[in-house]
Amino acid sequence: MNRSETTRSFTMATWLGWQVESNWTDPFLFAVYVIIKPLASAAILVVMYSIITGGAYNSPLFPYIYLGNAFYTYVGAVMAGVSWAVIDDREHYKTLKYMYIAPINIPFYWLGRGVSRFLIGTVAVIVILTAGVLFLNVPLDLTQVNWGLFFVSLVIGVTMLAMMGLILASITLMVAHHFFLIGEAVAGALYLFSGAIFPLEVLPAWLRPVGYAMPITYWLELMRRSLIGDVAQAFPTLAQYSNLQLLGILLGLTVVFAIVSVFTFRWCDHRARELGLIDRVSNY
Amino acid sequence: MTHFAIETKDLSRIYKIRGNKKEKQIRKELVALENVTLTVERGELFGLLGPNGAGKTTLIKILTTLLAPTSGWARVAGYDVIQHPNLVRPRINMVSGGESSGYGLLTVRENLWMFSQFYGMPSKEANQRIVELLKMVGLEDRIHTKSSDLSTGLRQKMNIVRGFLTDPEVLFLDEPTLGLDVGAARDVRKLIRSWLEADKSRTLLLTTHYMVEAEELCDRVAIINKGRVLACDTPANLKRNLQRDAIFEIETSPLNGLTPQLLQNQPEVRKAALTDIEGGARLELILQEEAALASVINILTQKNVKVRRLTKREPTLEDVFMDLVGQKMEDVEKEEAPHAG
Ligand SMILES: Nc1ncnc2c1ncn2[C@@H]1O[C@H](COP(=O)(O)OP(=O)(O)O)[C@@H](O)[C@H]1O
Ligand SMILES: [Mg+2]
Numbered sequence: 001m002n003r004s005e006t007t008r009s010f011t012m013a014t015w016l017g018w019q020v021e022s023n024w025t026d027p028f029l030f031a032v033y034v035i036i037k038p039l040a041s042a043a044i045l046v047v048m049y050s051i052i053t054g055g056a057y058n059s060p061l062f063p064y065i066y067l068g069n070a071f072y073t074y075v076g077a078v079m080a081g082v083s084w085a086v087i088d089d090r091e092h093y094k095t096l097k098y099m100y101i102a103p104i105n106i107p108f109y110w111l112g113r114g115v116s117r118f119l120i121g122t123v124a125v126i127v128i129l130t131a132g133v134l135f136l137n138v139p140l141d142l143t144q145v146n147w148g149l150f151f152v153s154l155v156i157g158v159t160m161l162a163m164m165g166l167i168l169a170s171i172t173l174m175v176a177h178h179f180f181l182i183g184e185a186v187a188g189a190l191y192l193f194s195g196a197i198f199p200l201e202v203l204p205a206w207l208r209p210v211g212y213a214m215p216i217t218y219w220l221e222l223m224r225r226s227l228i229g230d231v232a233q234a235f236p237t238l239a240q241y242s243n244l245q246l247l248g249i250l251l252g253l254t255v256v257f258a259i260v261s262v263f264t265f266r267w268c269d270h271r272a273r274e275l276g277l278i279d280r281v282s283n284y
Numbered sequence: 285m286t287h288f289a290i291e292t293k294d295l296s297r298i299y300k301i302r303g304n305k306k307e308k309q310i311r312k313e314l315v316a317l318e319n320v321t322l323t324v325e326r327g328e329l330f331g332l333l334g335p336n337g338a339g340k341t342t343l344i345k346i347l348t349t350l351l352a353p354t355s356g357w358a359r360v361a362g363y364d365v366i367q368h369p370n371l372v373r374p375r376i377n378m379v380s381g382g383e384s385s386g387y388g389l390l391t392v393r394e395n396l397w398m399f400s401q402f403y404g405m406p407s408k409e410a411n412q413r414i415v416e417l418l419k420m421v422g423l424e425d426r427i428h429t430k431s432s433d434l435s436t437g438l439r440q441k442m443n444i445v446r447g448f449l450t451d452p453e454v455l456f457l458d459e460p461t462l463g464l465d466v467g468a469a470r471d472v473r474k475l476i477r478s479w480l481e482a483d484k485s486r487t488l489l490l491t492t493h494y495m496v497e498a499e500e501l502c503d504r505v506a507i508i509n510k511g512r513v514l515a516c517d518t519p520a521n522l523k524r525n526l527q528r529d530a531i532f533e534i535e536t537s538p539l540n541g542l543t544p545q546l547l548q549n550q551p552e553v554r555k556a557a558l559t560d561i562e563g564g565a566r567l568e569l570i571l572q573e574e575a576a577l578a579s580v581i582n583i584l585t586q587k588n589v590k591v592r593r594l595t596k597r598e599p600t601l602e603d604v605f606m607d608l609v610g611q612k613m614e615d616v617e618k619e620e621a622p623h624a625g
Pocket of ligand 1: 276299300301314315316334335336337338339340341342343
């Protein structure tokens, strides 16, 4: 692998992604998009929670749900951010074929295109967490946070999400335009299977294995534990694992997903070239 | 390293077309390229001339690593496009005309600069070259315009500049002047010539269905129809074979049911084509010898068709095409139009 090729693919794609993402004529609207939208979705969850539990904000279940939902923002942002570039370039800008024949590393290009959504997602997560601490009594104490665990988990987790994004991007190369929501759709489906807003025990037994196979499940648990240690008890099954064990599982699954993403890309790339899909534009 | 810029051997491409929802089982196969064997030397300006649907774009896609051939092989800049796409890509670039690609939210300069960076050009050098090239196509006053604010013609010019910007060993231009007005097309042809003159090792392959463009621009031309290369030579050599023949254009009153086939049945009439014009018809005839004209005039007289104008002319590539295919290129396109995808 040519290092400077991967570097320039990633950095220029990051630049391009930022230009595309921040292309709001009105900075105020951009701020609304970055701040109000995540707050609104968190608010819906809080209202639902208070109706169902009668306002039991002091139960450990509340921070469990609140943090799970907050960090789940990254799932949609990173997966959709990485895979959306394929559709955007092919259908909208009609540049996919020119990117494809350029001397760049396509997976690193896609990863770069996802960076801006990751950054915007980070702002959203910070906004949601701040609102939670200020207005909803989420017991987040910055002096009690296990920062080491937090950052290590965050880095591995985001890498894992990026690998899932690559898998989606590769599949997107093969499918038609009407799958344009594939990133959001997959993120939405996994929301229920990854212990974001309720422990997997709530699911019917035959659906639980999906959740246990998903690295997102372990990652969210690690994020919660690093920020608020005792929330872990709200997730009975994972409670028996130590932080280090969870980290090991997350790392292992991330490696698995990375390997799968490499092979998925190779296969989809090969097939797309055979079928002539690189520059196909759907006629809608 | 081989001295060929492009080399193909028995290159074929078959598209499998799935029927629509009703006829899902029916799978049609469309042969877009059939056993194409070509070589292009370094330094050449090579033209692929053929009607719409001939397979020109398909060939370019294979050569630029966008599409896999069904069989056969191809080498570009010395490397196999299937085995070593990563060695081919840094050495080529490609632009297709007749489409307005590009990031509309970026300015002309940003669009071009970004691509130069993907090719690993030093930023400063790239910026100088962008200005130079934009000047050559008369686009320098738009350098800071968002490309979404450009007309389609100017966008196409920007894209053509993108192709030249990275100074590839082999540049592919797919119908570069398609849809451009006369002046813009001239700018583009000028750019093509001066780029090739500046460095004799540069190679350019362009496709076109404009005969004149192929004739005045290209060192060598391959005439392609229905996926097959019918002839490949310099424009002069291609025409030389017809020089012995006599080519006539006759404008007549309405033909009263006379068909080109009827004329072609005459042994000395090699090819005949017909175009309707106002109040009559124009016949283009390739005759084996001038004397055959008499029998043609005879038939016209018998059918009560009046000759209004008669010209003899030198052969053009259009005539070469007609001689090879038996139809004028525009007539082939009219026939193809209902099926073309
Ligand atoms: N992706 C595709 N799927 C099916 N048929 C195609 C596809 N692309 C091109 N064709 C067909 O292949 C033939 C050659 O097309 P093309 O290479 O675009 O010709 P040209 O560029 O000379 O106009 C045409 O009949 C066209 O309809
Ligand atoms: Mg074409």
